[in-house]
Amino acid sequence: MQTLENVEQQWQTSVVESIINMVKAEDGDFDAIAKLSQAVSDVSSLNKIIDFLCSHPQGKRAFDERPRIGNVDLQLLHQLPENTLGYAYANHMITNNLTPLQSNFSDSNYQFLAAHLAETHDIWHIITGCDTNITGEIKLEAFYVAQLYASRFWLALLAKNLLKAVLFDIEVSSKYMDAITEGWLMAKQAKPLFGIQWNTLWETPLEDVRNSLAINNYSKIIVG
Numbered sequence: 061m062q063t064l065e066n067v068e069q070q071w072q073t074s075v076v077e078s079i080i081n082m083v084k085a086e087d088g089d090f091d092a093i094a095k096l097s098q099a100v101s102d103v104s105s106l107n108k109i110i111d112f113l114c115s116h117p118q119g120k121r122a123f124d125e126r127p128r129i130g131n132v133d134l135q136l137l138h139q140l141p142e143n144t145l146g147y148a149y150a151n152h153m154i155t156n157n158l159t160p161l162q163s164n165f166s167d168s169n170y171q172f173l174a175a176h177l178a179e180t181h182d183i184w185h186i187i188t189g190c191d192t193n194i195t196g197e198i199k200l201e202a203f204y205v206a207q208l209y210a211s212r213f214w215l216a217l218l219a220k221n222l223l224k225a226v227l228f229d230i231e232v233s234s235k236y237m238d239a240i241t242e243g244w245l246m247a248k249q250a251k252p253l254f255g256i257q258w259n260t261l262w263e264t265p266l267e268d269v270r271n272s273l274a275i276n277n278y279s280k281i282i283v284g
Contacts, residue, residue, distance in 0.1 A: 122255030
């Protein structure tokens with residue numbers, strides 16, 4: 061019979077192995093990302109995230125109502141005025157040859173958390189102004205860490221990127237640390253993004269949305 065200590069050790073070993081596999085994998089390896097997500101998504105930390113998000117009325121309402129973005133017509137959104145959130149999102153997706161991420165199920169708080177984060181990930185890119193290159197992804201990962209509290213997955217991704225810098229290219233370490241700092245500071249002063257019904261804001265000017273969420277770009281104040 062396994063003891064609690066043995067179970068904990070096995071879980072820790074699984075997480076370490078998943079991070080090491082991510083370090084060895086190419087950036088953007090979705091299979092490795094999925095395995096890391098599965099390894100670090102323990103019930104205890106997920107409950108902490110959900111409790112933290114529900115402490116804000118917006119997050120509580122989201123878990124109660126479980127709103128979904130639904131099917132997104134990128135071509136239709138791309139016809140909106142260029143200053144709108146909808147146009148910016150569609151242009152981002154089309155330019156980068158991306159398809160909106162969707163999940164079919166949200167029958168529990170855990171499933172809704174995963175589904176909502178998946179289908180809004182690229183919208184968070186637009187709102188925060190984080191690029192899809194490696195430093196932009198690191199900046200957004202730091203943003204997630206701050207906004208989701210006990211976010212083992214996003215913290216693990218940051219650790220993976222720092223380990224890659226240690227092993228393969230130490231010269232990028234300053235850029236990575238700047239990106240982490242920028243994303244963390246931006247998230248700490250911003251209003252919560254989780255639970256927003258973005259599909260009601262497609263026609264709203266992007267700058268108005270950013271201003272309403274207190275999103276500021278900290279890259280100008282970071283010393284390189």
